[in-house]
Amino acid sequence: MDVRDAVATRFSCRAFLPIPVPEHIVREILTLAARSPSAGNVQPWRVHALAGERLEALKALLRPRMAELPNGEGTEFPIFPHDMPDPYRQRRFAVGEQIYRSIGVRREDKPARYRQYARNFEFFGAPAGLFVSIERSFVLGQWIDLGSFIQTVMLLARDYGLHTCPQEAWASFHRTVAAFLSLPPDMMLFCGVALGYADDTAPINSWRTPRESLEAFADFSGFTG
Ligand SMILES: Cc1cc2nc3c(=O)[nH]c(=O)nc-3n(C[C@H](O)[C@H](O)[C@H](O)COP(=O)(O)O)c2cc1C
DSSP states (O other): OOHHHHHHHOOBOOOBOSOOOOHHHHHHHHHHHTTSOOGGGOOOOEEEEEEHHHHHHHHHHHHHHHHHOTTOSOOSSOSSOTTOOTTHHHHHHHHHHHHHHHTTOOTTOHHHHHHHHHGGGGGGGOSEEEEEEEETTOOHHHHHHHHHHHHHHHHHHHHTTOEEEEEGGGGGGHHHHHHHHTOOTTEEEEEEEEEEOBOTTOGGGSOOOOOOOHHHHOOOOSOOO
């Protein structure tokens, strides 16, 4: 698969087949992804890859925790600005609508919306999950490097026939996850990434998010060819 195909076919997959991902493939993906650039070559990423019984144990830990705290434990960093202006706010709203429409859940049906949200904490059925964390002392520059590392992981996954979903939802259960992973206190959980083989028959995987046109976000000047 070439890079263009990897970019074009990646999407946030929210239903996976129960087919295990071999450890050696996850190791290859992470080894290659570590070629991602980082300012000063600091390589600020830390990954915990989980599968099998270990993943099931985490999910089992989360279930009663979610019953106790449906909105989570609070996040350690802001995921969105408090007052996000349009068109950004509208785009965020639209993707939520698309998700629920695809599975036939009405906007007013809060319990059904919550059940879908809760699927985040099962990695949407993926047989493997990655947790990405970063040193607390790191600043914006390193967080951006983390983003490019995660994107590289997601594009490499495509070359192995795998799909992914980056999940900041996990940050809202950072205490439970950090304790489970024995994260040292100087490390902060950023997100989870579901990893596995897409269930192409699942309605939730049957649509794609739109993008703005090139003209909406890019200006060009000085080109001669
Ligand atoms: C850092 C990050 C965190 C995200 N967190 C979640 C999440 O917690 N749950 C979820 O279902 N999707 C999550 N997404 C997926 C976005 O909704 C998705 O990337 C966006 O709507 C564009 O769709 P696409 O990835 O299918 O192209 C996240 C994406 C990113 C980049």
